[in-house]
Amino acid sequence: MLIAEVGFAEATWILIVKALVIFAAVFAVAPVLTVVERKILGRFQARYGPNRVGPFGLLQPAADALKLIGKEQFEPRGALRLLYAAGPALVVFSGIATLAILPWGDVKNGVGFYGIDVSIGVLYFFAFGGLSFYGLLLGGWASGSKYSFLGAMRSAAQLISYEISMALALFGAILMAGTLSLTEIVHAQDDVWFVVPQFLGFLIFMVAGFAEANRAPFDLPEADAELVAGYQTEYGGMRWGSFMLAEYLEMFVISGIAATFFLGGWKGPGPGFLDPIWMLAKILGLMFLFFWVRATLPRVRYDQLMSFGWKVLLPLATLNALVTAVLVTVL
């Protein structure tokens, strides 16, 4: 494998097995999360949420997936066929690719509990985040619809505005750990989780993460009251399902990065084989935050989104990185 050459290299078959496990786990977890979100939203709104298909409505995602797959692949007349199909594929591809760097445990018996431990660490995540933007953009532009186009343009402006704050928010943790490698950053949190000294960084990262994942209260690219559904308007069937899948993947990855950088990653009491369970528990806890906020906060206005991102979040993130850098050097 090209990327894993620096550092230690694992046998190719181990990498293939790991890739398959990650892929399978994602397609098992993401559909369950959709029904979890709907049930949680239901409880927040004093109703039951889905509870008809299977026990507690747990088979609802299977029914949804079957329905979406069975639908006709509809294309608007003004759509550019190839790019229209490429949009959802690109979004899902980058979502799955970023899952590879989440560390689920330490290296045991020469096998790392992660997809790959890249030397560039979290930059890998930002690189694929940059590519996923083109998925939204192609989807919105190639649909040949005004609503889709405006939604795509909004998401473009939103993504570049909040990506900077998101990266700067991680600087503090990276400086304290003195490394970019995600496993080393978890090891650096042996004494205290970085959420304590880097609370501001954690806060900024989560807020910017909400914007990156197009989630409420920053879901302006798909604001249904103004733009129908933004870049997804003209999509149907499993292509629309791919956009939804990618959104859940992105939430999952952002929660995973936040857990790794600020909540001690896989660390927790108990024997070593519990490591992945702790990691999953932390990720799900952060994802509950995503659902909770969606049920609680109204959508912000577009000018509020921009001025908050550039005038509040970015200066705060810069200040946080600066102060941390000075403290790390002095202490």
Next chain:
Amino acid sequence: MEALAFFVGAIGALGGAIAVIALRNPFYSVLALVVHLVSLAALFLLLNAEFLAAAQIVVYAGAVMVLYVFVSAYVGGSEEPIWEPIPGQRFLAPLLAGALFVEISIAVLGTALTTLEGDGPDVRLGFGSPASIGELLLERYLIAFEAASLLLLVAAVGAVVLAARKRREAPHGA
């Protein structure tokens, strides 16, 4: 495996670059440029330059090209170029391109081809890693690095000033 990755990257880079100038629709040209930049990043990976590859994608594909996309999606769409910016460009451009080609040919024939037979330079562990690049930028080439960031700062301030002046001339929104 390496040869396969090289040829996929090289074909992507060349094909993207040709498509940028060959396609008529500016939006497609921008997309072709993105393909070109991502392919270049793949080639950087082959050269053990992970940081450069990630920076290439984050900065160029993820930020600079997004602005290009903005502009070409909003104002693009016209099939024909409206005006010729420099008079005589059609005649001057091939001449300059030819001169550049000759210059690069001299450089390639003079130096690079002699190493084709060898195994390439020895790369020590950690070469091209973020730490070693940071060391070079902030210690050995510190002054050049700071001068470049000053230049970018001046450019950013200049852009803001120009935009503000335009707004003052047209107070009812542009």
